[in-house]
Amino acid sequence: MIYALRYFFIISYNGANYHGWQIQQNATSVQEVIQEKLGLLLKVNIDITGSGRTDTGVHALQQYFHADIEKEIDCEDFKYHLNAVLPHDIAVHDIRPVSENAHARFDAISRSYIYKLILNKDPFHLGLAYNYHRELDLEKLDQASKILIGKHDFEAFSKVKTQVNNFYCEVMNAFWQQDGNEFSFHIEANRFLRGMVRAIVGTLLMVNEGKIKKEYLHEILASRDRSKAGRSVKPEGLYLSEIKYPNHIFKDR
Numbered sequence: 001m002i003y004a005l006r007y008f009f010i011i012s013y014n015g016a017n018y019h020g021w022q023i024q025q026n027a028t029s030v031q032e033v034i035q036e037k038l039g040l041l042l043k044v045n046i047d048i049t050g051s052g053r054t055d056t057g058v059h060a061l062q063q064y065f066h067a068d069i070e071k072e073i074d075c076e077d078f079k080y081h082l083n084a085v086l087p088h089d090i091a092v093h094d095i096r097p098v099s100e101n102a103h104a105r106f107d108a109i110s111r112s113y114i115y116k117l118i119l120n121k122d123p124f125h126l127g128l129a130y131n132y133h134r135e136l137d138l139e140k141l142d143q144a145s146k147i148l149i150g151k152h153d154f155e156a157f158s159k160v161k162t163q164v165n166n167f168y169c170e171v172m173n174a175f176w177q178q179d180g181n182e183f184s185f186h187i188e189a190n191r192f193l194r195g196m197v198r199a200i201v202g203t204l205l206m207v208n209e210g211k212i213k214k215e216y217l218h219e220i221l222a223s224r225d226r227s228k229a230g231r232s233v234k235p236e237g238l239y240l241s242e243i244k245y246p247n248h249i250f251k252d253r
Contacts, residue, residue: 004068007075008096008104008250009048014089015059016127016236022053030054030090031065037085038067041078051104051243052111055195057235059128061114062093062242066104102249110172112188112242113197115233118181129182130237136183137208138176144207144214145174145185148200155224157200158193167193167224186241195232203230 011034019027023035031050038046051064075095082092116129119136148171155167173188185201203220206212212230220228247253 003100004070005072006066006068006098006100006102007073008098008102008245009065009067009092010094010096011060011063011065011090011092013060013063013091014128015054015057017087017089019056020054020058021050021060021063030060030063033087033090034065037082040085041081042069044070049104051108052192052240053194054238054240055235058238058240059236060240063240064104064108064243064245066098066102097251098249099251102245107245107249109244109246110188110190111192111240111244112186113192114239114241115185115197115201116237116239117183117185119183120181122181125182127236130234132183132205134209136176136178138178138183140214141176141185141204141208144204144217145176145187147214147217148174148187152221153224154193154196154221156220156226156229157196157203158226159195160226162194164193169193169196188242197238198232198235199226199229201237202233205233206230 013030015030018030021030023029023032031048035046035048038048046067048065048067054060079092079095086092117132118125118129119132121131151168151170153167154169158167169189169191171187171189173186175186177184177186185204187197187200203217207214
């Protein structure tokens with residue numbers, strides 16, 4: 001009997017050319033491309049499981065997936081060969097052996113996203129940030145963001161047709177930063193709903209523009225009504241940035 005060994009792969013990707021992470025019919029996904037290249041190297045069909053989905057056009061600075069491989073691999077050597085066959089917009093940064101029941105999705109303690117905006121046209125941010133044509137009041141935005149921290153029902157910030165058991169998420173941190181022409185919103189939570197971050201950013205920008213007061217965020221959360229929140233901002237500014245796991249699942253800790 002062959003016992004497979006489980007590995008966590010840590011990757012990043014530019015999502016511009018993909019219809020999100022998850023495999024779907026008649027569209028190219030990140031998961032599909034990686035599975036194809038892994039199968040090419042291992043000479044077997046292989047399924048991988050990601051830490052979560054990203055939507056069409058969304059990027060990942062850090063994404064995890066797990067795969068079961070029927071032989072022990074040299075992680076550095078395999079990383080080199082996998083990067084050699086993957087397209088230029090997907091990169092493998094690390095491969096780590098984990099316990100046999102470790103799960104990339106269910107064992108994640110928290111996930112973090114960054115949403116990037118630029119105020120002035122910049123060819124070096126093309127497709128990598130949202131070009132927002134108004135000044136940003138970072139103090140006001142930070143104050144509004146703090147209202148989101150804690151455990152809340154985020155149904156008002158979720159896509160309306162999504163199959164989940166509940167809409168509760170616990171936000172650990174939410175803040176804004178500036179680096180020259182680039183502004184970024186950072187948020188960490190135990191889980192995220194589909195479209196949640198883009199809807200939150202769109203609503204916070206309404207606060208920035210004076211269309212709603214920051215205190216109205218309490219009413220939006222309580223309403224559980226997507227129409228009460230702001231628009232979803234464009235996907236190209238959104239990055240899955242970090243996933244945290246308990247140390248005990250890693251065999252090389």
